[in-house]
Amino acid sequence: MTEPAGPVPSAVALELPAVLSALAECCGFGGSVALALALEPAGSAVDVERLQEETAEAVAVLAKVPGLACSGPEEIEPVLERARIGAVLDQAELLQLRGSISAFHRFGRALAECGQAPDLARRAGRIDPLQSLAGAIDRVIDQHGRVRDQASDELASLRAQIRVRRADLETGFGKLVARLGPQGVLSEAIFTVRGGRYVIPLRRESQRQVPGVVHDLSASGATAYVEPLDMVETNNQLRSLQSGARSEERRVLARLSERVRESADALAANWRLASALDLILARGKLALLQQAVRPGIVDSNRFDLKAARHPLLRDEAVPIDVRLGEREGFRALVITGSNAGGKTVALKTVGLLHLMAACGLQLPAAPGSVVTVFDRVFADIGDQQSITQNLSTFSSHMRSLADALRRAGPRSLVLADEIGAGTDPAEGAALAAAIIDELTGRGTAVVATTHFGDLKHYAISHARSQTASVEFDPETLLPKYRLHIGVAGSSHALEIARRSGIPASVCDRASSGIASEQRDLDALLSDMRRQREESAMARSEADAARREAQSQLAGTEREIAERQRRFEDELSRQRAASRRLLREMEALARRQARAAAGGNLESVRGIAREARRRQAEHDEVSAPAQPADSTPRLRRAPRASAKPGDRVELVGHQQSGRILSVHRGGAEFLVVVGGLRQRVPADAILRVTGRGPDAPTSRRPPRTPTNPVPYRVDLHGVFPDNAGVEVDRHLDRAIAMNRRSVVLVHGLGSGALRDAVRGHLRNHPLVKDYAMGPPSEGGDGVTVVDLR
Numbered sequence: 001m002t003e004p005a006g007p008v009p010s011a012v013a014l015e016l017p018a019v020l021s022a023l024a025e026c027c028g029f030g031g032s033v034a035l036a037l038a039l040e041p042a043g044s045a046v047d048v049e050r051l052q053e054e055t056a057e058a059v060a061v062l063a064k065v066p067g068l069a070c071s072g073p074e075e076i077e078p079v080l081e082r083a084r085i086g087a088v089l090d091q092a093e094l095l096q097l098r099g100s101i102s103a104f105h106r107f108g109r110a111l112a113e114c115g116q117a118p119d120l121a122r123r124a125g126r127i128d129p130l131q132s133l134a135g136a137i138d139r140v141i142d143q144h145g146r147v148r149d150q151a152s153d154e155l156a157s158l159r160a161q162i163r164v165r166r167a168d169l170e171t172g173f174g175k176l177v178a179r180l181g182p183q184g185v186l187s188e189a190i191f192t193v194r195g196g197r198y199v200i201p202l203r204r205e206s207q208r209q210v211p212g213v214v215h216d217l218s219a220s221g222a223t224a225y226v227e228p229l230d231m232v233e234t235n236n237q238l239r240s241l242q243s244g245a246r247s248e249e250r251r252v253l254a255r256l257s258e259r260v261r262e263s264a265d266a267l268a269a270n271w272r273l274a275s276a277l278d279l280i281l282a283r284g285k286l287a288l289l290q291q292a293v294r295p296g297i298v299d300s301n302r303f304d305l306k307a308a309r310h311p312l313l314r315d316e317a318v319p320i321d322v323r324l325g326e327r328e329g330f331r332a333l334v335i336t337g338s339n340a341g342g343k344t345v346a347l348k349t350v351g352l353l354h355l356m357a358a359c360g361l362q363l364p365a366a367p368g369s370v371v372t373v374f375d376r377v378f379a380d381i382g383d384q385q386s387i388t389q390n391l392s393t394f395s396s397h398m399r400s401l402a403d404a405l406r407r408a409g410p411r412s413l414v415l416a417d418e419i420g421a422g423t424d425p426a427e428g429a430a431l432a433a434a435i436i437d438e439l440t441g442r443g444t445a446v447v448a449t450t451h452f453g454d455l456k457h458y459a460i461s462h463a464r465s466q467t468a469s470v471e472f473d474p475e476t477l478l479p480k481y482r483l484h485i486g487v488a489g490s491s492h493a494l495e496i497a498r499r500s501g502i503p504a505s506v507c508d509r510a511s512s513g514i515a516s517e518q519r520d521l522d523a524l525l526s527d528m529r530r531q532r533e534e535s536a537m538a539r540s541e542a543d544a545a546r547r548e549a550q551s552q553l554a555g556t557e558r559e560i561a562e563r564q565r566r567f568e569d570e571l572s573r574q575r576a577a578s579r580r581l582l583r584e585m586e587a588l589a590r591r592q593a594r595a596a597a598g599g600n601l602e603s604v605r606g607i608a609r610e611a612r613r614r615q616a617e618h619d620e621v622s623a624p625a626q627p628a629d630s631t632p633r634l635r636r637a638p639r640a641s642a643k644p645g646d647r648v649e650l651v652g653h654q655q656s657g658r659i660l661s662v663h664r665g666g667a668e669f670l671v672v673v674g675g676l677r678q679r680v681p682a683d684a685i686l687r688v689t690g691r692g693p694d695a696p697t698s699r700r701p702p703r704t705p706t707n708p709v710p711y712r713v714d715l716h717g718v719f720p721d722n723a724g725v726e727v728d729r730h731l732d733r734a735i736a737m738n739r740r741s742v743v744l745v746h747g748l749g750s751g752a753l754r755d756a757v758r759g760h761l762r763n764h765p766l767v768k769d770y771a772m773g774p775p776s777e778g779g780d781g782v783t784v785v786d787l788r
Contacts, residue, residue, distance in 0.1 A: 010379035011041075014351040014415075016359075018312055023361070026282035026289070028069030029103075031275030036282060041358030045299050045373045051360025056294050057117035058284025059362070064116050070107035070278040073100035073271070080268055083261040088254045091145040097260060097267065098137040104270045105129045111277065120277060127273055128266045133259055140256050151252045158245040165238040169198045172231060176200060185209050187223040196242070197235045199225040283360055292362035295353075296370040301410060301445055302327050303354070307366035310349045311356070317364070318481035320346055322468070324445055325372075330466035332436050332446040334459035336488050337470035339496060342481035343449040344381065344417050346470065350447050351379050351415045374413040374445070378404040381417040394422030401435055410443030419448040420455065429454035440464040456488045563650075563684075567673075642669065642688055644765035645788065649686045658735075660728075661765055672732050711739040715746045720756035727757055731766050734787060742785040745778060757783055 011017065017037075024036040042048045061068060079093045089097075108127035111120050140151045149156045173191035177200060181189040185206035191198055194215040201223045202210055213232065216225040227235060260267075286292070290311055302325020309317035320342075324333050335343045353363050357371045380400035397419075404414045420432030429452035436458070439446050450456070459465040467488040471480040494507050588610060595603040642648060646659045650673065657673035668679050711734040718726050727744065734742045746753045761770045766788055773782030 010351070010377045010415075011355060013379040013381045014348055014355060014377075015312060016352060016355050019352065019356060019361070020359075022311070023279075023282055023286050026285040028071040028278045028281070029073050029275075030075050031073070031271055032070070032278035032282060035275050035279045039279075039359050041355050042360070043358075043373070043375060045297050048358050048360070048373050049297050052294055052297065052357070052362070054119065054280045055283040055287060055360050055362055057120050058281045059287055060116040061111065061114050061120065062281065062284045062288060065110065065114050068110055068114070069281055070103060070274045072103035073274070076100050076267060076271055080260075080264045083257055084264050086261070087257065088250060089257045089260060090253065091141050091147060094137055094141050094253070094256060094260070095143075095145045098134060098141070100267070100271070101130050101134045101137075104274045107274055107277070120280065123273065124277060127270050130263055130266060130270070133263045136256060136259050140252055147249045147252060152248060155245060155248040155252065158241055158248060162238065162241045162245060165234060165241060169231065169234050169238060172234065173198050173200065176228060176231075180210065183209075187218075192225070194225045196239060197227050198231060199227045202226050280360075283362070287362035290362075290364045292364045293367050293369065295357050295363050295365070296368070297357070298370055298372050300327070301325055301331070301372060301443060302370070303350070303372055303445075304328070304368075304370045305350065305353060305363075305365050306369045308349050308353055308369065309364040310345055310352065311364050313345070318342065319366070320349065320481075320483040321485070322346060322350055322447075322483055323485065324447065324466075328466075330464055331440040331443065332448070332459070332465040333468055333485070334436070334455060334465060335447065335449045335468045335470065335483070336451070336456055338472045339451075339493070341470035341472055342483070343470055345481070346468075346483050347381065347415050347417055347447055347449055351377055351413065354413065372411075374411055376408060376412040377415070378408060378412065379415045380404070380419075381415065394428075397422060405435065405438065408439060408442065408444045413445045413447075414439055416446070416448040419450055420452065421450075425452055426454065428452065429458075433458040436465065437462070451493075460488060566678075570673075642666075642685060646688050648688050650680060650684050659765075711737065711741070712743040713745065715744055715753060715757065718746075718753065720752045723753060723756040724760040727760050731764070731785070731787070735766060740787055742787065743773065743777065744783045744785060746781065746783065747778075748781045754780065754783070761785060 020037055020039055023039070024033045027033045027036055042051060074096050076097060079089065079097060082093070083089060104127050108124040108129075111117065111124035114121070140147060142148050147155070149159050170191075177186065177189055177191055180186050180200070183206075185202055187201040187203055191200050193199070197215060199215050200210070201218075202225075204222055204224055207214070207224050207226065210226055210228055212226040212228040214224050214226050217223065218225075290309075302323075304323040304325075306321055307319035308322060309319050311317075322333070324330065335346055337343055353365065354371050354374060354377065357363055358373055363369055363371070378400070380397055397416075401414075401416065401419070404412075408414055416432075416435075419435065420428030420430075422428070423431075429450075432448070432450065432452065432455050436446050436448065441464075456467060459467040466485060468483055468485045469487045471482040471484060494511055497510075498504065498507050642659055642662075644659050644661055647656050648659060648669075648671065649656050650671065657671040660670040660672055662669055663679070667682055669682065669685065671678060671680055711730065713726075713730045715723065715726060723746075730744075731742060744757055746757050748754070758770065761767050761783070768786040768788045770783055770785040772780050773784050777784075
């Protein structure tokens with residue numbers, strides 16, 4: 001995908017190798033590290049989509065199993081190559097292969113079992129566990145790299161004999177040292193080993209007292225290490241057994257090396273597969289480290305990078321929005337602005353993020369970012385002056401651009417830093433404009449930076465081009481590094497010169513020498529920047545207001561939905577109660593019919609009384625519908641004018657309610673709706689549909705004639721603290737049934753329940769008056785209530 005642009009390849013100019021080094025640091029072992037450092041961008045959209053899907057799966061896996069990697073295996077190809085040519089592998093090499101087999105198997109199993117990456121799991125399932133080879137190595141080599149005694153019967157026998165001979169020698173030498181020690185002939189009262197043979201340290205002057213073979217002398221020459229003659233045969237036997245054991249070990253290792261040779265291809269395939277899978281996980285790790293996102297891949301010559309960050313700047317990167325393409329209305333983007341303002345960083349960000357996406361890496365950008373797969377990327381960035389090739393800065397840039405002009409096509413991207421610089425400004429600007437015009441005419445995407453005023457005019461006036469500028473703070477004279485498309489920026493050369501220490505007189509003289517047209521252009525650009533900043537601030541304020549309004553609307557909708565839910569729950573409860581009452585009444589009617597048929601008039605009267613009692617105690621309470629000719633016309637009224645007794649229509653309720661009391665200075669009302677008492681804010685009252693009894697008589701709607709039969713309630717067993725709730729419930733029922741009075745039976749007792757009931761009735765909005773019951777009705781154990 002990348003092409004050389006002059007002497008520096010585009011990938012190098014855009015710093016892709018530095019990103020690949022960061023990727024290599026996320027790898028688990030040498031195989032994937034080598035792949036990471038050699039990674040090249042894919043050349044087709046299909047391949048890039050496949051790579052991006054792999055990386056997305058890796059991110060999902062790492063979210064469930066953080067730190068998953070293929071760690072542990074060392075480079076095995078040299079070992080396999082030795083096995084292929086018939087070499088006998090030593091214990092360390094075999095143990096290295098055994099570790100790789102285990103590492104590959106664990107890695108593959110972890111990927112297969114994580115459940116987050118079906119494609120990676122399928123590929124991991126192709127890792128050969130090589131259980132037979134692993135078992136063979138385990139039977140021969142222990143965890144410390146030593147050949148086991150049980151590797152063969154012959155080796156086990158030889159090592160057993162070695163242990164016996166060694167024990168014989170140590171016993172014999174122990175006795176010899178014990179005998180010679182008191183004689184003063186030993187340098188030390190020990191025995192040791194020289195050249196694989198047991199010896200004793202004799203003083204040189206006492207050497208003749210112990211006949212034997214001298215195997216070594218100390219550095220000072222004062223001590224001779226002598227093998228006594230009577231121990232030579234036993235030492236010979238030990239050496240012979242050790243030689244036989246080594247020969248048997250080599251035979252065992254040769255047989256095992258042959259097993260490795262037979263499995264060399266499978267081991268190499270495991271290495272390659274594990275390397276590829278670990279590289280995919282490394283791409284996922286890098287994405288998490290960079291807080292990157294999966295980009296969209298489009299099959300057209302355009303891109304749209306949102307809040308893109310240069311990955312090598314880490315936390316210092318300032319996000320930029322940059323876009324280009326036919327859909328955006330232009331093929332060339334000319335970036336302008338001050339020196340050190342971020343033009344080159346923006347240029348590199350565009351190129352580097354495209355190369356990263358083509359390598360299967362997610363991008364440090366915001367969701368919704370879109371890139372394309374360019375067949376070639378040409379990057380002319382930096383000073384490529386070459387003394388050896390007799391190239392000036394301008395000549396080196398021209399050679400790079402000439403290469404792009406020769407080979408760039410409609411699926412190519414050309415990045416040119418300070419295009420046309422290094423020569424006469426007028427000629428350089430004209431040449432740069434001609435190059436951009438030629439490339440965009442082919443459909444090539446072009447991003448360039450410049451300080452040339454004439455090139456800014458070109459970008460503004462040509463349909464296939466667009467300007468952009470890096471933001472500069474005129475107050476602090478410091479760059480802000482943000483990129484704004486559609487605005488041409490000033491170079492701010494004089495401001496930067498003043499900040500850098502150039503005398504003010506020199507800067508003033510330079511300013512006076514600038515053509516008026518240039519000053520007018522700079523002033524226009526400044527006005528445009530100021531207008532853009534004001535527009536951005538206005539948009540920000542509008543967005544904030546819109547979000548606040550949306551938040552309030554959502555809160556209101558939630559409140560309405562909650563009230564509607566409560567109403568529907570209460571309605572369901574009342575309907576269920578109505579159905580129960582209906583079934584009870586039907587059962588009582590059948591009983592009454594049977595009693596009447598039997599001539600039992602007293603039973604009939606009892607059933608009738610029971611029916612009336614159950615009707616009175618029925619939980620479903622709703623205000624009777626008013627006749628059509630007496631229904632008041634709905635009218636809006638100030639909520640502040642609502643008073644106890646008024647009928648009102650509420651938000652989210654299909655039934656009207658009645659105000660029981662006013663609270664918090666009219667901010668809240670206690671309302672009964674369908675028998676359910678609830679506090680509602682003043683905003684919940686839509687309108688007053690009927691006035692209460694304290695409103696003027698002329699405005700009170702006609703009422704249904706009241707029932708003269710009193711509503712009798714037995715409060716025995718009610719705790720005084722709950723008396724108010726029970727009284728309110730029954731008063732509401734009586735009002736709904738058009739009863740004029742209520743008889744509350746509370747008994748005498750200690751008087752606590754009576755006092756609680758009468759204290760609650762005092763100043764009650766529904767109570768006209770109340771008094772002690774007559775002696776025939778229970779006297780002071782009863783309270784008779786007259787309703788309004």
